[in-house]
Amino acid sequence: MKAGIVGLPNVGKSTLFNCLSNAKAQSANFPFCTIEPNIGVVNVPDKRLVKLEELVKPERVLPATVDIVDIAGLVKGASKGEGLGNQFLGNIRETDAIIHVLRCFDNDNIVHVDASVNPVRDKETIDIELQLKDLESLDKKLEKVRKTARTGNKDAQKELEVLEKLKKGLEAAVSVRAIELSEKEREEYVTPLQFITDKPVLYVCNVDEKSAVNGNAYVDAVKEAVKNENAEVIVLAVGTEADITELESFEERQLFLEDLGLHEAGSAVLIRAAYKLLNLQTYFTAGVKEVRAWTINIGDTAPQAAGVIHSDFEKGFIRAEVIAYDDYVKFGSEAKVKEAGKMRVEGKEYIVKDGDVMHFRFNV
Numbered sequence: 001m002k003a004g005i006v007g008l009p010n011v012g013k014s015t016l017f018n019c020l021s022n023a024k025a026q027s028a029n030f031p032f033c034t035i036e037p038n039i040g041v042v043n044v045p046d047k048r049l050v051k052l053e054e055l056v057k058p059e060r061v062l063p064a065t066v067d068i069v070d071i072a073g074l075v076k077g078a079s080k081g082e083g084l085g086n087q088f089l090g091n092i093r094e095t096d097a098i099i100h101v102l103r104c105f106d107n108d109n110i111v112h113v114d115a116s117v118n119p120v121r122d123k124e125t126i127d128i129e130l131q132l133k134d135l136e137s138l139d140k141k142l143e144k145v146r147k148t149a150r151t152g153n154k155d156a157q158k159e160l161e162v163l164e165k166l167k168k169g170l171e172a173a174v175s176v177r178a179i180e181l182s183e184k185e186r187e188e189y190v191t192p193l194q195f196i197t198d199k200p201v202l203y204v205c206n207v208d209e210k211s212a213v214n215g216n217a218y219v220d221a222v223k224e225a226v227k228n229e230n231a232e233v234i235v236l237a238v239g240t241e242a243d244i245t246e247l248e249s250f251e252e253r254q255l256f257l258e259d260l261g262l263h264e265a266g267s268a269v270l271i272r273a274a275y276k277l278l279n280l281q282t283y284f285t286a287g288v289k290e291v292r293a294w295t296i297n298i299g300d301t302a303p304q305a306a307g308v309i310h311s312d313f314e315k316g317f318i319r320a321e322v323i324a325y326d327d328y329v330k331f332g333s334e335a336k337v338k339e340a341g342k343m344r345v346e347g348k349e350y351i352v353k354d355g356d357v358m359h360f361r362f363n364v
Contacts (some may be wrong), residue, residue: 001272001295002039002067003202004095009113011103012238014038017070019241019267023153044275044282044293045268048325048355051282052291059197064282064293066275069095093194097277098201099270100126102239104218105208119205119218120225126176127197134195135170138163139195162189170197177201178229186256200277203233204270212237214263225362232273236266260326281354284325285309286334304349306360316364320346325355 004012021040044064053061071091092098101179102119103112114121142163148303162185169179175197181190190198201228205219215235223233237260244265247253258266275281283291283305296305302322307314324336327342334357337343352358 001097001278001280002095003097003099003278004070004071004092004124005070005099005101006071007093007101008103008125009102010110011122013101014070015242016101016206016236016238016267016270017068017219017240018206019245019362020068020271029107033077038069040070041065041068042068042271044271044281044295045264048282048284049291049293051288051329052357056286056288056291058286060290062290062292063141064275064280064295066271066280066295067280068099068274071095074180089130089196092130092196092199096199097274098199099274100201100203101204101275102152102218104205104216104222104235106181107208107289111162113324117218118129119263121220123203123222123225128173130196131170131173131175134176136166137193137195138167138170139279142167159189163191166195175229182268191199200279201229201231201275202270202277203231204238205233206238207235209237209260211235212266232277234266234270234273236270241267264347274340279354283352283354283358284357285359286328286357296352298354300352301348302346302352303357305352305358309360312364313360313362316362317348318363320350321359321361322346322350324353325357328357 002138005017007013017040019037020042021038042065044066049061049063056080069091070270071362073276100123102122103117104119106117109190114125142160145160145163149160162181165181166176170176176190176195178198203222205215205222207216207219211219212235219233219235240260244253244256245267246356247256253265257263279298280295280299282295285292285294294305296308303314303317306317306320322344323337323342327337327340329336331337331340331342334343
């Protein structure tokens, strides 16, 4: 599962990517410095993992990860191939969610492609290009469905009804994700078409250092513009975050954050938000050899969760021994949890909860 960082050129995408992944995508003051998409495998910060390490004292600890893709900046006309438009749209289509970076700071030394700072306009520029590309895909599909619907095919007629509704929405500059449809309609007719504007989105307002805690007027304007989108807005001073990652020790980084009035790095907040945006959650395995966070989809069953470790675990699944994270912390060890009668045995139908500490029994 991958989240793609998008935005106009020079809004701070590559700098943010470097902060998140510690990879060094070229970050320069001109458009299109990210020509190929850069992929970073990013650790998901999780205080529960730290607590389990304290209790279990394992030989090693492995956090959950999420893939972040830094994609070349998009400009007006991208849907018609302007700039690196075709490449951008191809790369974004391959991601599962969008992290949309908006410039919410003034700095005369950093050129803006439209010569002025206006994050709401910038957001609309990208939205329109993505909507136009979706319209192009939709029109091709509509042509085929209309032909079938004319023959009296009931399924095609229902599909046509849904697709016409999508067309009307996109032509009114409404993204697919915001068009009102039933869950069944989405599942049957929309999801298989993989529209770009159907992907979940998270907005990152890139602000100056003094606006890192409370935001600014640009951020307020963005929040107002996206209030009907059911999307999260995160405020991040990307340049400052880059400075923090350069500091050697954890203590130095914490002091820097405290001076700014922040409890933790904004990049940590963003990674967790991206994880949630991708509909992911974590379960743990905890033993003296290893304490590990495993990534699964929200709603996965115990056998599916076991399959993340190894496909044999899913094929030969017998049962799962499950401890709620809070119980593990409360009693301090697996043995004490068992004594207290708080370890549960769950079967194939069990839906794994975020934070479950699990041990699988299987037979292949």
